[in-house]
Amino acid sequence: MHRIIDCHGHYTTTPPGVAAWRDAQKAAVAADAAFVGEKGALAVTDDEIRESLESAQLAFQRERGSDLTIFSPRASWMAHHIGNEHTSRFWTEHQNELIRRVCDLYPDNFAPACQLPQSPGASIDGSVHELRRCIDEMGFIGCNVNPDPSGGFWTGPPLFDRYWWPLWEAMIELDVPAMIHVSAACNRSFHTTGSHYLGADTTAFMQALASGFMADFPGLRWIIPHGGGAVPYHWGRFTGMAADQGWDFDALLDHIWFDTCVYHQPGIDLLLDVVPTENVLFASEMVGAVRGVNPDTGRHYDDTRVYLDASSLDDDGRRLVFEENARKVFPRLELP
């Protein structure tokens, strides 16, 4: 048999002390864009953390039979467009330290991935610094990288730009992957979890495909979340464009994995049909964007294991998608 590793979970159910700290910081930067302030402390007890998880992520793990979730701070709350590099750093440090506490309380259930203190216009060095702190000092196994810290205006450098190279180099050195995951949209054209997330997933993939830059970074590994945005559904479009343009589609798949956060059976079936099984990682993103029950299954929309179980994946494929691919992508993952 195999374990079931969920590679995509965020701490979306944090105790009230987290929002309180952030709200105060947001109020301060709204009043003064150059506000720095102090890191201070989150008013969050271990009991509150337990309570916030026992009734949610842990209950779902038990109910759905998953073993371990790679757990990172709430993606929509990263909000790198708010404040400046100093406030982003304090906020990020708190969020990552909170994830560490979660994983210390439940080492069998969660493994930590960090957010980074990105900020529009800021050097990437602060993110590299926090990545090293999390991996080297705090035992994290991966990170989330926001490809659009502007929050939906896409005014920063694309992922193939040399701006990002120190981060890619550090990830390779530390042997950790990144999930390429945007945060909340502050552009009213976009709905955060509806259009911004999915558009960003497709955009990140396309930046890698058209630039070919990943070939220069052997060992660089990305997870494209939410089933890869629009990519698998348009697999023919992307492979066909690659053939037209001379882009090396197959080589890209040495670097990119797609998660299974697709919330209906036909979508999962398509994902498994077109994407090589070696490039698919089980994930649910619970508790996340969709919280209701799918009338087609009688289970939560984000109970993606139900779709995987009903798919045509054979035993070898299941082992890859549920466990082995994740162990390959996250070599620092230590299973209980």
Place this chain on the structure above:
Amino acid sequence: MHRIIDCHGHYTTTPPGVAAWRDAQKAAVAADAAFVGEKGALAVTDDEIRESLESAQLAFQRERGSDLTIFSPRASWMAHHIGNEHTSRFWTEHQNELIRRVCDLYPDNFAPACQLPQSPGASIDGSVHELRRCIDEMGFIGCNVNPDPSGGFWTGPPLFDRYWWPLWEAMIELDVPAMIHVSAACNRSFHTTGSHYLGADTTAFMQALASGFMADFPGLRWIIPHGGGAVPYHWGRFTGMAADQGWDFDALLDHIWFDTCVYHQPGIDLLLDVVPTENVLFASEMVGAVRGVNPDTGRHYDDTRVYLDASSLDDDGRRLVFEENARKVFPRLELP
């Protein structure tokens, strides 16, 4: 039997006089952003038009057995972010008049849809004026609306904003639909036909779903191109979010159709599986973003009829997708 109506074709193979006119205009606005200039004339002969189509769109129509293409100016060349409302108007008028000439030369093969002289920050009135000119005076049957005239920065009003209402009202009065189709991206984060098109499709759908604004415009009809971007692949996500939030997903489907510009069999199968057959319109977007041959079919990637023919659509479904849905969405379409 039924006809085969392709609802999505652009004049991507224009004679050189078109690019020459536009290049001169672009050079002038690059030198002076307030440049107005004159409309002048396109140096394009009827023979050049025939030649540009006979070896391309018309040849493919014959080879693939489609009857008629709803034909509009090249989408990536609309480039509403270039110049100003005056230059956009001259360019748009030329492009639309060229489409009229195409349809006069080949009335059995093409039916005209127009672009609009959108321009960032400009009133929508100019677009309403051009829409009326094209529909009332020139016999057009539909239009293309660019949801992001900024070219990938999304700095304009979303489609639910009252900015757009005069256009929606005119479309309803004239009984014509809009294909919601962006143009070239000038934001280097995006690849025009790879990520910008697909992201915009999802974004437009999401703007309609979350706002619910279309309920206030009975008879307003949109086509979401490129198979609806990421929407069908994430049907569970969107229906689940709608259930969570109280958005009326079913009512939206009175207003929205998806085309079949999805260039592989599993994608078309998924589209037909999840989207009601009444909401799917046959399309290929040839000659367009992907021009090579799909090794899985031995046919061009964009020969989407091959995928439809191999799908599980029954005869009733085929009649809807290939002809009847298009006649309902485009009531001004007169078939030979």
